[in-house]
Amino acid sequence: MSIIRLENVTHNYGDGTPLCVSAIKDINIEIESGELVGIIGHTGSGKSTLIQHLNGLLSPTKGRVFIEGEDIWQNKKNIKNVRFKVGLCFQYPEYQLFEETVFKDIAFGPKNMNLSEDEIKLRVLEAADFVGLSRDLLEKSPFDLSGGEKRRAAIAGVMAMKPKILVLDEPTAGLDPRGKESILNMILRYKKATGATVLLVTHNMEDVARIATKILVMNRAQVLMYDTVKNVFAHSEELEKIGLAVPQITRICRELKKRGLALDESIYTVDEACAALLPLLQKGVR
Ligand SMILES: Nc1ncnc2c1ncn2[C@@H]1O[C@H](COP(=O)(O)OP(=O)(O)O)[C@@H](O)[C@H]1O
Ligand SMILES: [Mg+2]
Known part of the structure; x- marks a missing residue:
């Protein structure tokens, strides 16, 4: 209940x-x-x-x-x-x-x-x-x-x-x-x-x-x-449309994704971003 x-x-x-x-x-x-x-x-x-x-x-x-x-x-x-x-x-x-x-x-x-x-x-x-x-x-x-x-x-x-x-x-x-x-x-x-x-x-x-x-x-x-x-921040563009900012790290990850990095839409903490980015860097993705 x-x-x-x-x-x-x-x-x-x-x-x-x-x-x-x-x-x-x-x-x-x-x-x-x-x-x-x-x-x-x-x-x-x-x-x-x-x-x-x-x-x-x-x-x-x-x-x-x-x-x-x-x-x-x-x-x-x-x-x-x-x-x-x-x-x-x-x-x-x-x-x-x-x-x-x-x-x-x-x-x-x-x-x-x-x-x-x-x-x-x-x-x-x-x-x-x-x-x-x-x-x-x-x-x-x-x-x-x-x-x-x-x-x-x-x-x-x-x-x-x-x-x-x-x-x-x-x-x-x-x-x-x-x-x-x-x-x-x-x-x-x-x-x-x-x-x-x-x-x-x-x-x-x-x-x-x-x-x-x-x-x-x-x-x-x-x-x-x-x-x-996670699900709400995955709609970061919708939130921005109504004038609400998402966390900075979410915006950064969204931009990186647009530039071709295989990142999750809904990253909202720096720790998560590190966990997602480090393996990519190790693989030599630029
Ligand atoms: N005591 C009140 N009398 C008349 N209108 C009010 C009163 N309190 C809030 N409002 C109006 O109700 C709407 C919602 O306000 P409010 O609940 O304070 O929103 P928020 O907390 O998100 O800023 C606004 O349009 C505000 O002007
Ligand atoms: Mg209020």
Whole structure:
């Protein structure tokens, strides 16, 4: 059974007004448990609207959202539990820090779950480990942290609820390469420790190539592709047509193939490219 299923989901902002925008249209998708899905697409293609349906922050204008087989709007009183099951981390989550200490901020979600004090403490410390925040930072004010630390503290707040489904909207936006790398690593750590399903909205194809198992491509309010990373990057020209860049190494291999090298269409990591190119070089292909 798929952990997430969307059935004909449409969302209109300003429904019934002259300003009505269909931000997502007739989405049908099933995501299996344990996947790490990279969600890509142009600004305005509907990515943020789509993911806000998964924890009931937005409700469909039409269609149904199923989490673990249950229609999340079947019983409106249940929506709070859906929010614990599906942890959503917004873009620039650091702007939502507000407590006196980092500890209290991370504890905010678990507190709402009515867990015991001991369990809350455990969750906070574990989440701090996932994101690599040292213990001494926990007693500081969130406003005294660096930009990167604030981002990590905010993500820890979502992880501390131990959601089965973790959804992050552009978690690496605005960070330098080291900051990006550390965010990707903490997502992988969380996934490995909990077995969670992860959805990651990103502009960065190299990020997707590095950590995703599947890619969901949004285009003009609809799903253009949902497939393995390899199969999606095999359509590199189609992606470029809608203005999405594929990883540099994929473009290089495509050009080499056009010049006659027997290369696979869908190479997307440097390691794969090396493995494919070395035997050709050894055979003396130029
Ligand atoms: N709160 C809102 N009110 C009205 N229109 C919105 C709102 N949020 C997003 N939209 C519109 O919905 C479409 C999809 O936006 P969004 O889901 O934010 O896309 P993305 O995350 O891919 O950039 C865009 O046309 C955007 O302008
Ligand atoms: Mg967005």
